[in-house]
Amino acid sequence: MNSEYVYINEVGPRDGLQNQKTILSSEIRLNLINHLIEARLPGMEVASFVSPKAVPAMEGAREIIQGLIDNAKGCEISVLVPNMKGFEMAAESGAEIITVVPSATETMNQKNINMGLEETVKSSCNIIKSAKSSNLRTRAYVSVAWECPYEGKVESSTVLKIANQLLSAGADEIILADTIGAANPSSVGLLFKQCVDEFDHKILSGHFHDTRAMALANVCAALSEGIRKFDSCIGGLGGCPFAPGAAGNLATEDLANMLSQMGFKTDVDLQKLSDAVDYCSDQLKAPLGGRMSAWLSKQK
C-alpha cells in the first residue's frame, strides 16, 4: 500500500458549472463551494473573471472571492483569468491564486480566447509576471496537451516548449489538460515522463476528461510517473464550451475513492463530498455523472 499524499484540485464551481443549462447564482455557487470546503478538498478553482456576456454562468466572481476571504479553512482558492483585464479584476477582488489557460494549438486558442498560439502564450506570461510582482501564485495550464479537436494530435515538443515559456515567466505550477478526453494511458505516461525528465514533478499536475472512460486509467499512468496532483470535478460535470466533443470532467468522487482504495492519502471526506454532489444535483435539477456518487447514494 502507498501512503503518499495526492492533492486534488476541485474545478467544479468553475469548469463544471460554466457550461450548464441551469445557471446558478453566485450565492448558490458559494454555498456549493462551502460544501466542498467541508469535504476537505485542498484546492479549488471557484470562479472565472470573464465577461458575464460571454459566459453568463460565471457572473459574480468578485462576490465569490470576497465571500471566501478568511472563510476558506485552508482550501487553496484559485480563479481563472482569460486576459490582463480579468487579472486586474481578480487581483483587485482579493484573489491569491491566478489560473491562465493557454492551449497548445493555434486554432484552439483562436476559438477559446480569440488570439493565436504565440500571442496567447505571451499574454499568459505577462499575466504570470504581473501576478508575481503582486505576490500572487499562478497555475498555468497547457490545454489540449494531447489532442486538439481542430488540429488533431499535439506534438510533445510543443507542450514542453509552452511549459518552459510559462515557467520562465514565473508560473508556480503546470497543468497538462486533456481537454477533450482523447488521451490514453500510454500517451499520458509518455508525455508526463518527458515532463518529469525536464521539470520537478512537484510542479506538474494532470487534468483529465472521462469522454472515452479513460480518466482514471490516465490518472494511474500519471501516478506511475510520479505525478501527485490532479484536477477533478464533482459529479463529473463540465466540458469546454469551445471544444466540441469535450464531455464530463473526471468526477472528484471517483478520483478520491480510487486514490483512497489504492492507499494514497487525500484528506477528502467522501461522505461530505457525496452531500456536495447531492446539493449540486438538486440546484442543477439534473443527476450528475460520477460512478461513485451513484454508488454512495445507494448506500445511504
Next chain:
Amino acid sequence: MNSEYVYINEVGPRDGLQNQKTILSSEIRLNLINHLIEARLPGMEVASFVSPKAVPAMEGAREIIQGLIDNAKGCEISVLVPNMKGFEMAAESGAEIITVVPSATETMNQKNINMGLEETVKSSCNIIKSAKSSNLRTRAYVSVAWECPYEGKVESSTVLKIANQLLSAGADEIILADTIGAANPSSVGLLFKQCVDEFDHKILSGHFHDTRAMALANVCAALSEGIRKFDSCIGGLGGCPFAPGAAGNLATEDLANMLSQMGFKTDVDLQKLSDAVDYCSDQLKAPLGGRMSAWLSKQK
C-alpha cells in the same frame, strides 16, 4: 506504441442479459450474437445452461448453441454451466467451450450456487474433468477474487489455491473476476503479479466491473503484469443477480477503444460494435452505459 494482441471475450449475451428487466427471446439473443460476431469479437460467452425457472432470461441455451454451430466465423463460443447436469446438457447441445464459476468465499458460493466453497470447487473440478474427457475446452473463473459482498476482502492465497485446484483438474484458462467492482489498480496489480509468478500469463484473464469507475484502470494494471485477455460486456450491461452492489460490467466498446488507442491489436470493429450496442439497446428499450457508445452515437 504497443502492437501486441489483446483478446476480448464478450460476455454480454450471458452475463449482460441474465439480469435485465426485459427478457429477450433466444431468437433475438442469437441476432445480437451475430451482430457481435460481425464486430469480430474473438470470443463470446453466449448462454447459460441453468434452469429457466431460476434465470428466465437464459431460456433457450440449446437453440442458441445449435444456431451457432458452423456459423460462428471463428469466434470462440463458450457457455456457462452451474453444475454437472448443466454440463451434460451443454455438451449434448454441441457446446465446445465450457465455463465454470466458483467463487472464492463460502457465502458467495452458497448464495450463487447453493453449495459451500469446498463443494463448489470439487464440483467445478469434476465438470472440468468430464469436459476434458469429451475433448471440450474449459474456462474456470475465480469469482469475487478481490472482495466478497458478504465476507469482505479475499486473501490472495485463497485465490491462488483455488486456481491451482482448477488447473490441476485440467482447466485451460483461469479468469479472476472482480464481481462487485471493488478491486483497484493496486490490488489488481498485486494479485495478477502473484498469479503470473506461479502460472503462465497466457492462461490468465481479467473480468472487471465498473461499479466504482475503475474497470479500465484495473485493466491497465493487469496489462502491466502481462495479462492479454479480458472479459467485457457491450454497453456495460450486467451485474450478478446474487451479488448486491454489482453494477455494470466493463463496457466492451470502452475496452476495445482504449486498447486500440494504446496501440494494442484487438481485431474489433468499433463501428460494428456500436451497431450491436444500438441493436441491444433497442431490444431492451433502454440506453446502455458504455461511454464510448454515447461518444460514437454523437459521431453518426
